[in-house]
Amino acid sequence: MTTAERTEAERGTGPADDLTPLAVPAARAAGCPFDPAPGVERARREEPVTRATLWDGSTCWLVTRHEDVRAVLGDPRFSAEAARPGFPFLTAGGRVLATSKPTFIRQDDPEHARLRRMLTADFMVKKVEAMRPEVQRLADDLLDRMTAGRDAADLVAEFALPLPSLVICLLLGVPYDDHAFFQERSRLLLSLRSTPEEVRTAQDDLHHYLCGLAEAKRREPDDGIVSRLVARGELDDEEVSSMGRLLLIAGHETTANMTALSTLALLRNPAQLERLRAEPSLIKGAVEELLRYLTIVHNGLPRVATEDVTLGGRTIRAGEGVLCTLNSANRDEDVFPGGDALDVGRDARRHVAFGFGVHQCLGQPLARVELQIAVETLLRRLPGLRLDIPFEDVPFRHDMGIYGVHALPVAW
Amino acid sequence: MRVHVDQEKCCGAGSCVLSAPEVFDQREEDGIVVLLDAEPPAGLHDAVHEAVAICPAAAISVEQVERVERV
Ligand code: SF4
Numbered sequence: 001m002t003t004a005e006r007t008e009a010e011r012g013t014g015p016a017d018d019l020t021p022l023a024v025p026a027a028r029a030a031g032c033p034f035d036p037a038p039g040v041e042r043a044r045r046e047e048p049v050t051r052a053t054l055w056d057g058s059t060c061w062l063v064t065r066h067e068d069v070r071a072v073l074g075d076p077r078f079s080a081e082a083a084r085p086g087f088p089f090l091t092a093g094g095r096v097l098a099t100s101k102p103t104f105i106r107q108d109d110p111e112h113a114r115l116r117r118m119l120t121a122d123f124m125v126k127k128v129e130a131m132r133p134e135v136q137r138l139a140d141d142l143l144d145r146m147t148a149g150r151d152a153a154d155l156v157a158e159f160a161l162p163l164p165s166l167v168i169c170l171l172l173g174v175p176y177d178d179h180a181f182f183q184e185r186s187r188l189l190l191s192l193r194s195t196p197e198e199v200r201t202a203q204d205d206l207h208h209y210l211c212g213l214a215e216a217k218r219r220e221p222d223d224g225i226v227s228r229l230v231a232r233g234e235l236d237d238e239e240v241s242s243m244g245r246l247l248l249i250a251g252h253e254t255t256a257n258m259t260a261l262s263t264l265a266l267l268r269n270p271a272q273l274e275r276l277r278a279e280p281s282l283i284k285g286a287v288e289e290l291l292r293y294l295t296i297v298h299n300g301l302p303r304v305a306t307e308d309v310t311l312g313g314r315t316i317r318a319g320e321g322v323l324c325t326l327n328s329a330n331r332d333e334d335v336f337p338g339g340d341a342l343d344v345g346r347d348a349r350r351h352v353a354f355g356f357g358v359h360q361c362l363g364q365p366l367a368r369v370e371l372q373i374a375v376e377t378l379l380r381r382l383p384g385l386r387l388d389i390p391f392e393d394v395p396f397r398h399d400m401g402i403y404g405v406h407a408l409p410v411a412w
Numbered sequence: 413m414r415v416h417v418d419q420e421k422c423c424g425a426g427s428c429v430l431s432a433p434e435v436f437d438q439r440e441e442d443g444i445v446v447l448l449d450a451e452p453p454a455g456l457h458d459a460v461h462e463a464v465a466i467c468p469a470a471a472i473s474v475e476q477v478e479r480v481e482r483v
């Protein structure tokens with residue numbers, strides 16, 4: 001009998017002295033860089049609610065199954081407030097970030113809802129669907145430039161990153177000319193290797209930049225999000241700046257990495273690639289499947305219990321930290337049979353790649369539109385697309401909070 | 413089937429609109445869910461169940477009206 005098959009009574013509900021903690025962030029295996037870390041996969045199969053050790057030697061709970069991940073993220077007894085004792089931080093830099101005024105992703109309702117609702121209209125399905133022609137035009141322009149007189153390029157630098165960056169800058173009302181500045185700061189904020197000092201400096205730089213921008217929009221309003229947040233008059237400049245920073249970073253890093261990693265995953269699964277080329281109408285479902293299969297938030301979403309909660313036969317005590325690993329939840333065989341395989345024809349809509357609960361990604365309708373256009377356009381326009389370096393040499397982002405590739409040299 | 417939405421709970425991520433655009437929409441001002449059809453025809457029931465399953469905020473619920481009436 002495996003551990004998972006034991007009854008709840010046998011497994012006990014104690015403080016889990018019987019569990020061997022898993023060190024997180026846990027590295028993905030070099031040979032299968034699309035799969036969650038082997039230790040996390042094993043945990044899901046054998047001891048789905050288990051213990052983890054963090055960089056500073058502290059421990060927290062690790063929740064790995066689809067059902068349990070949704071239970072935690074959908075339950076207000078698990079708080080997203082980083083200031084609470086017991087909140088699990090993945091890095092020293094992450095702890096530094098938590099000392100400044102939090103954005104709504106690190107707040108609970110009702111404050112979270114109040115702030116989030118100032119942005120929901122901008123990302124609603126109808127609004128972003130109306131942006132399709134504009135996103136398509138940007139994608140085509142980037143590919144025109146990338147392919148002009150050449151047959152090879154770095155897909156990240158020339159397509160995957162600029163596309164979402166252009167879109168989010170447009171939406172926010174941030175000048176795209178400053179993109180090198182935020183991309184560098186964003187990288188430092190998301191790198192697991194950044195020192196607390198680097199994180200603090202990057203955060204301050206972005207803060208000053210966005211405060212300056214807020215000030216400029218007060219004098220000369222436009223129809224971008226920053227301008228409209230300023231015009232509401234309900235937020236101080238610091239709040240406008242932190243919301244702007246959140247959107248800017250989320251807009252830059254997530255879709256960019258999903259685009260590049262999706263391309264690579266399709267190149268490694270030629271049958272799936274051909275199927276998608278042959279049936280372009282599969283694109284919407286294929287993007288959901290890529291989101292599920294790749295799950296770029298690869299280290300788990302942090303929460304802290306505010307009451308004792310029983311989960312998977314374990315008692316999580318008030319004040320104990322929890323990490324929900326989205327990538328293992330998205331490979332859960334109970335929900336996605338044969339989940340370790342990429343299948344563009346699968347119904348993957350129940351994936352939790354955007355998280356779950358009231359904090360679920362606000363920008364997901366936009367991310368979907370961008371990904372559908374990026375992947376479809378790339379496959380259609382570059383029928384000879386191939387990887388231009390050995391797969392073993394692809395620089396995967398094991399060192400970043402958002403997984404993906406640092407560069408993707410391709411030829412066509 | 414009778415569909416209920418709780419606008420207080422809704423976090424406006426729009427998954428329901430993608431599953432069943434005939435039944436759900438989002439309010440222009442703040443992206444919060446709006447119910448277009450509280451008693452959708454049988455052909456849409458699967459899509460509504462899907463919307464219930466993927467709504468991250470547990471803001472949608474359904475009642476099986478027929479059964480309630482028979483009891
Ligand atoms: S899926 Fe749920 S949270 Fe999202 S818009 Fe619909 S009702 Fe609101």
